[in-house]
Amino acid sequence: MAEYLQQYLPQSLAYLTAALVHAVLILVVVALGTLIFIWLERKVSGRIQDRLGPTRVGGKFGWLQTLADGLKLITKEDLRPASADSMLFLIAPYVSLCASYVAYIALPFADGWVAIHLNVAVFFIVAVLGLEVFGVMLAGYASGSKWSLFGAMREAAQVVSYEVPLGICVVVPVLIAGTMDLVAIGQMQAGWFFNWFLFHDPFTFIVFWVYFTCATASVNRAPFDLAEAESELVAGFHTEYSGVRWSIFFMAEYSSMVVVSALAAILFFGGWNGPLPITHWLGLADSANPLAHYVANLLGLINFLGKAIAGVTFMMWVRWTLPRLRIDQVMATCLKYCTPIAAFGFAGAVIWTFLFPGGLVIPNKDWVVQEEYQLDEPQAQSAASTSAASTSPLAHADSGLHAEEHHGTD
Amino acid sequence: MEPINWHSVFFLLFALVGCGFSVAVLLTSNVVRMAFYLVLALAATSGLFFLAGADFVGAMQIMIYVGGTLVLLIFGVMLTARGPFISMRTPAGEWILGAIIGGSLLVVLLSAATSVRAWRPVAVAEGEARPTATRLGMALLGARVDKLEEPDPTQREGMSGYLLPFEIVSVHLLVVLVGSAYLARPKKRAVGSTAETV
Amino acid sequence: MNLLTEPIGVSHYLIVGAIMFVTGALCMATKRNALGVLMGIELVLNGANVNFVAFGSEYLRPGAVSMGLDGQLIALFVIVLAAAEAAVALAIVLNFYNNHSSVDVDKADELKG
Structure with missing residues (x-):
């Protein structure tokens, strides 16, 4: 994009504009995503509990409920407890939001539609998502409240533990693809849905579920939301927060939910490639015409967002279905179940790719990819x-x- | 006017953040703020690594250093930060002594850093920053793909990769795992309340 | 010399590394909180890592003088060992805190558990 703008603008201005456009686009995704998902959460939880959820604001489905909530939160007073460490207290929500925002810069939304094409994108996203815990810990400590501190301690223990199985799970698709570049991983799964890494071998299928469990835990969603635990800790780490700062924690939580679901979509569900190679049939993906390529990418974007939203909805379903675990149960789930299963899946995937390097269940795995790669090399x-x-x-x-x-x- | 060198701009940004917050770590006496400044300093350092073309090391820095080690450190801070231990002041005499020694060390290091001609900035050649992850992985397994074209055969023999250090580090990590689990084990029910530490 | 328009060299990285190293060393020397000392160690290791990566960078030092990947590999080992060291040191500090109800390193002068 910067190269394109350079024809019309001075060089430094062109880069600045390109960077701004990327940043604003991602910010729109984060903010709009939060608006939609909070509404969706209300509707989903309502339906699961045999209610209707919001119905009044903005028409039949209560579309504008989140916006109304947002307005209410903005008008609320920004309270700060007297015992709080004021600087850390004020800064903590933004630390959380920054971490989940930064993860988006390496996330491809369609073939090549990525803010920064990073060679170690998978690693980078997992690493940056781990930083979100700092916001929670700082908030918990700086609030100067026992409840908050308890929530933060639980969060720290939980996130550090769950990073281990999460890392092992993420390595499995990387192992199959042979690269940590998310764009390349997405391109490898083009074609039919059985090209997706989920169906590559039985071990990746197992590993996906472990990944999803660990991802749910690492973004602090129920049944692993020990850091908030309303029934025990008032509201956990954000007990003392109100108004806009409180809502920023929620923006961070929802946007990191989207990131982990999107990562799952790329690593296991083919990313922007639909279940059927429709763009290939229509000749859009291989066409030299940039407009056709654009349309193909647009379809891919819809595919990708659909998968990510499905993942988030699944997390909501889990949240409103399962009761919250105890902290020792959370740790036991991580150390006694998730880590061994992930390690087993990892070893299995290694042996599988060693025995069947071309893939067994996928006879025509490379019918699209190979030509592209021969072109690329x-x-x-x-x-x-x-x-x-x-x-x-x-x-x-x-x-x-x-x-x-x-x-x-x- | 010369065109702005974006590499330098980002370097300055990360370098200022990194150095500024490391100085802040030194100057603040509140241990929780120290931990927070340290997080920012180390994250900025990972930005510097990315700028130097070391993308894998940069991501590793975020993942292990910032995401693992420092979370552990803050965990420890939270367990111990109460009452008088939050803010422990250093006597002025130690500050003066430290400033003299540290200042002279800094002068030596800075003069060394700026005096060698080969370390001066050079115009970067085209296409030099290649992805490093694969080559690093190969090197850890004992194959130095970056030294294959080494013309000097005596040098090439010494380039046999890092398999042995890799294994030693793995065993070391295992030892550390066992050791810290042993150190943090519950006491024999004598105190009771101190059992759950790590 | 305009920093915004000139390229960056190894010496710039060395300056950053030197500042981090010295602040870390000072932290180790002046802090009385054991965890503050630990943070000083992290800063020292980090300053050293900056130097390693700068010397190993093909980007800053194109041509034959570069260390190749050695710098980055050593930096990786340093990061991993720093994590291990932090875990052990933290376990020691917490043990000390449990036994003495203090994290002041000046109190740790008994030589006997």
Whole structure:
């Protein structure tokens, strides 16, 4: 995008504009996603409890309920307890939100639609999502309240423990794909739905469920929401928060739910590739016409968002169905069940890919991918500069640098 | 006007954040704020790693250092931060002594850092920053793919990879796991309330 | 010299590493809280890591003088060992806190558990 803008704008301005557009687009996804998901949560919980959920605000389905809630929260007073460590108390919600916001920059929304094409995207997203815990811990400590501190301690113990099985689960699709680049992982699963890594072998199928359990725990959703635990800790780490700061915690929670579901969609469910290779039939994906490619990506975006929303809805279903676990049960689930099963799945996937390198259940796994890769390989070798610019860290800054040197040498 | 070098801009940003918050760690006496500043300093360092083309190490820094080690550290801070231990002041004499020694160390290091000509900035060649994850993984398993084209055969022999250190570190981690579990084990029911630590 | 337009070299990274190293060393020397000392150690290791990565970077030092991947590999080992060290040190600190009800390193002068 920056290269395109450069035809019309001075170089520095072009990069600034491109970066701003990316940042604002992601911010829109985060904010709009929160609005929609909070409404969805109300509706889902209502239906599960045999209620209607919101019905009044904004028409029949209560579309505008979240907006009304948001307005109410903005008008509320921003309270701060006298015993609070004021700087940390004020900053904590933003730490949480930043962590889940940063995870979006490496998340591809469709083939090539990614803010920064990072070579270690999977690793980066998992790492950054782990940082969300800092906001919770700081909030818990800085509130100067026993309830908050208890919530934060539970959160810290829980997140550190669950990162282990989560990491092992994420490694399994990476192992099959042979890359940590989310765009490449998505491209490998093109075609029919049985090309998805979920159906690659029985072990990935098991590992997906472990991943989802651990992801639910790591984003603090019920039945693992020990950090909030209304029945025991008032409201856990956000007991002392009110108004806008309180709602920012919820933005962080919902956007990280979307991130883990989207990561699951890419790693296990083919990302932006639909269950049927429709774009391939229509000739959109392989077409040289940029407009056709754009339409294919748009379809992919719908696919991808659909999968992510399905994942989030599943989490809601789980939340309103299962009771909350005790803290020792949470730890037992992680250490006695999730970690061994994930390790077993990992070992199984290693052996499986060793025995059946081409895949057994997927006879025509590479019918789309292979041509693309054969196209890609010589390109990557002959024009190392372009691949370096696109895969190197902080692609903006980098490609800026490369473009600049073109400029300088010319 | 010369075009802005974005690499340098981002470097300055991360370097200022990193250095500023490490100085803040030193200057504040509140242990919880120290931990928070340390988080920011280390996260900014991972940004520096990304800028140096070390994408895998940068992500590793976030994952293990910031996401693992520091969470553990803050966990410890929260367990012990009560009453007089939140804010422990250092006597002025120690500050003066520390400032003299630290300042002289800093002067030596800075003069060393800026004096060598080969470390000065050079115009970066095209296509130099390649992804490192695969090559790092190969090197950890004993194959140095980046040294295959080494013209000097005597040098090539010494480049046999990092398999042995990798194994040693693995065993070391296991030892640490057992050791810290042993250290943090519950006491023999004598005190009772101190059992659940880590 | 305009920092915004000139490229970045190894020496810039070394300056950052030096500042982090010195602040970390000072933290270790001046803090009385055991966890503060631990944080100083982390800063020292981190400053050293910045140097390793800078020397190993193909990006900052194109050509034959580069260390190749050695710098990044050593940085990886340092990160992993720092995690291990932090876990053990934290266990020791918590044990000390349980036995003495204090995290002041000046109180740890008995040489006997």
